[in-house]
Amino acid sequence: MDILISGAGIAGLACALELSTRGHDVTVVEYARHLRLTGTPIDIRGDAIGAVDKMGLLGRIRERRVRMSELTRFVDSGGAPIGRIPMAEVNDSDDDVELLREDLVRVLADALPYTVGIRFGDSIASLHDGGDDGGDTGGVDVRFTSGHTERYDLVLGADGQHSAVRGLVFGPEERCLRHLGVYFALAYHPGEARSGGVNSIHNVPGRMVGVFRYGGRAVAVFQFRSEPIDYDHHDLVAQKQILLDAFSGYRSWRIPELLEVARADPDFYLTPASQIRLPSWHCGRVALVGDAGYSPAFLSGRGTSLALTGARFLAEELEGHDHDHTAAFARYEARQRPYVTFAQGRVDGGRERMLPVTWDDIAARDEALRAADVGAP
Numbered sequence: 001m002d003i004l005i006s007g008a009g010i011a012g013l014a015c016a017l018e019l020s021t022r023g024h025d026v027t028v029v030e031y032a033r034h035l036r037l038t039g040t041p042i043d044i045r046g047d048a049i050g051a052v053d054k055m056g057l058l059g060r061i062r063e064r065r066v067r068m069s070e071l072t073r074f075v076d077s078g079g080a081p082i083g084r085i086p087m088a089e090v091n092d093s094d095d096d097v098e099l100l101r102e103d104l105v106r107v108l109a110d111a112l113p114y115t116v117g118i119r120f121g122d123s124i125a126s127l128h129d130g131g132d133d134g135g136d137t138g139g140v141d142v143r144f145t146s147g148h149t150e151r152y153d154l155v156l157g158a159d160g161q162h163s164a165v166r167g168l169v170f171g172p173e174e175r176c177l178r179h180l181g182v183y184f185a186l187a188y189h190p191g192e193a194r195s196g197g198v199n200s201i202h203n204v205p206g207r208m209v210g211v212f213r214y215g216g217r218a219v220a221v222f223q224f225r226s227e228p229i230d231y232d233h234h235d236l237v238a239q240k241q242i243l244l245d246a247f248s249g250y251r252s253w254r255i256p257e258l259l260e261v262a263r264a265d266p267d268f269y270l271t272p273a274s275q276i277r278l279p280s281w282h283c284g285r286v287a288l289v290g291d292a293g294y295s296p297a298f299l300s301g302r303g304t305s306l307a308l309t310g311a312r313f314l315a316e317e318l319e320g321h322d323h324d325h326t327a328a329f330a331r332y333e334a335r336q337r338p339y340v341t342f343a344q345g346r347v348d349g350g351r352e353r354m355l356p357v358t359w360d361d362i363a364a365r366d367e368a369l370r371a372a373d374v375g376a377p
Contacts, residue, residue: 008120220262239270
């Protein structure tokens, strides 16, 4: 089949690899003008390990393994270590792999057959699902923002939490978005890029700030509890002010310094922790994969794994059902749904551990870490 994939992130690249190696003609369209390589380290867990193993990529992925979670410590207001996250809470098993997002993107992209075309700097403007027209002759007519038009047998939305494909087919985002009461911010910290030491995170009530080092760079990381905030996602100054307001009045540890780092970063990133919850991930000849259909939020640590298992299950079901996309999509959803339900149910525990609400909650969490004998030496 001739398949269009919207999005060249982890879900989109994994779908392109799984489908093209099964003989489908695959085109990927990506709004950005290049692969997005930035982002904090990600995890491959559980059955997603088997998915990348079947892709033939597990060896290359393990070669790029990092152990950032094991080198991350909670610290007090003076920077003294309190403890680390118990690894039993971080990983499903010792086989789980943590690696840089850019490394996984490069591994997936490098594995793509030459027949896969990636069209950067373009996106889907509209699509019309013409149905089956009496069997295999139907398709989806797509118009791109570039003005180009084309017909495809299937269209897959793998374009992230704010998926354009989902908006065109399944309706406005607010119908399926569940805000988790947390915002996440990231700023490049050039002054820390070559410094050594463990990664550190510090809490004040309802807020967390930290410094993470990986891949020769360092970033200041922020999380804070908040109800939904109405702001212009293209207004960088407004986004920075939201962060500054959230931490206003707090000066312990390195908070003032790291806020200045965020203020100075031209690539500052702010996003809400949200889930996408839909009763179905397919409609006609269009299906959603990864965050576009079932974002669990970064608090779960399982978004990457869901993207990989989703790509694998979808490709297997399309192969097993020949040209019956309706049956294939239904089976894909039946296989993937339990993983999504589990991942989306994990976020509350992560939020309580990382963002205690009061000073008493912080003290209780810290005491538990000390009692578990996981403090830094």
